[in-house]
Amino acid sequence: MTEPASMDVQSLRILLADDEHLIRGALAALLALEDDLTVVAEAASGPEALAMALAHRPDVAVLDLQMPGADGVSVATSLRRELPSCQTMIVTSHGRPGHLKRALEAGVRGFVPKTVSAQRLAEIIRTVHAGNRYVDPELAADAISSGDSPLTAREAEVLELAADGAPVSEIAERAALSPGTVRNYLSAAVSKLGVENRHAAVRLARERGWV
């Protein structure tokens, strides 16, 4: 369970952040089987991950995408600023294309789905630590095929406010726009995305990571 003399000069110090105790623990156990990897800290939430990282200064932070408090990408962003020596990578269950883009912009070096094996994960951790990038090919293909958002900033903003099925008047109020303008933006988004109605537009934009 502990790391006696096996913690040699080259051992890679890892931070594990995942809100699911079961998974985090299991992962820690599996990674501990690799001689050159040492899990030096674990966290169950975004803020905790950040705090643990600053306290233990790991070489690589393995972050789950969905965590309470702050998601993996925002933790990576903060880490980039506050602990530049630490490389970050994201592990995710349901990878939507938009997240990849956001993650890459945040300086994340690795992005993998939880469908990979622990063996693979260990390799990728080493790859990332060596300063290289690794993005799951399938996720990358999805991201490329989904392309860039055709929506303007305002259109995306209004679409986001429309996400929970609120009526136009409420969206208008929250966006400080006239109801007519809101309807125009919504209409533009719907036609740009080539869908039937605003709800489908919201779903598609979410899928593609455009909101």
Added chain:
Amino acid sequence: MTEPASMDVQSLRILLADDEHLIRGALAALLALEDDLTVVAEAASGPEALAMALAHRPDVAVLDLQMPGADGVSVATSLRRELPSCQTMIVTSHGRPGHLKRALEAGVRGFVPKTVSAQRLAEIIRTVHAGNRYVDPELAADAISSGDSPLTAREAEVLELAADGAPVSEIAERAALSPGTVRNYLSAAVSKLGVENRHAAVRLARERGWV
């Protein structure tokens, strides 16, 4: 790492089903550390879980709720019929109350979130195998507080068809009802749930597990 002579007469045979390879592998490794537990089969999808169960006849099936093909609860239902000697339990990331109810009705004996530790999970597997039930207290509380659905069968059905933002005419067609009737059901659901519009109704019903 392996189980040489330790696989004694009393060893519990376990089936592990989870679409996330990383988690499944890690879990298998952790459970293998327990002397009295043996993972005899693994599956990455609903149908595969069923096939593996029939082939390996485990004592306990540990099923993830969300899997491609068929979810944990439907696998449990089939298992109850085709392999009654096998106890089933569900492990889930984001437990919504309705799933618990469905699961219990399907004869599932254990229902736990992935936030428990591996230690706990092992205990619960033993509990379940002994013929007892175990439901995570927090999940149970949620389920109780959310109560029973006030919606009639048809109302729930129509609400479900309305989930993806389809217009009334489409819902009517898919449900083989007149558009007017659909609007009546939607209106009834909205007023029963005390919400503003059908979209909020869909979300609330989903949260509570009523659809």
Added chain:
DNA sequence: CTCTGTTTATGACAGGTGTCATGTGCGGCT
């Protein structure tokens, strides 16, 4: 058998929504 609740339907009305034409002003690009 009557009462009650569900399923199904219709018609009517107010109000919300989707679409289009049209207009103004701002900031970039050539």
Added chain:
DNA sequence: AGCCGCACATGACACCTGTCATAAACAGAG
């Protein structure tokens, strides 16, 4: 300077929705 795209707005029109009144058929409870 001139053009283009974006942000923002208004008005008009057809259509969709939410709500209500009303009603027939049927099934189960008492």
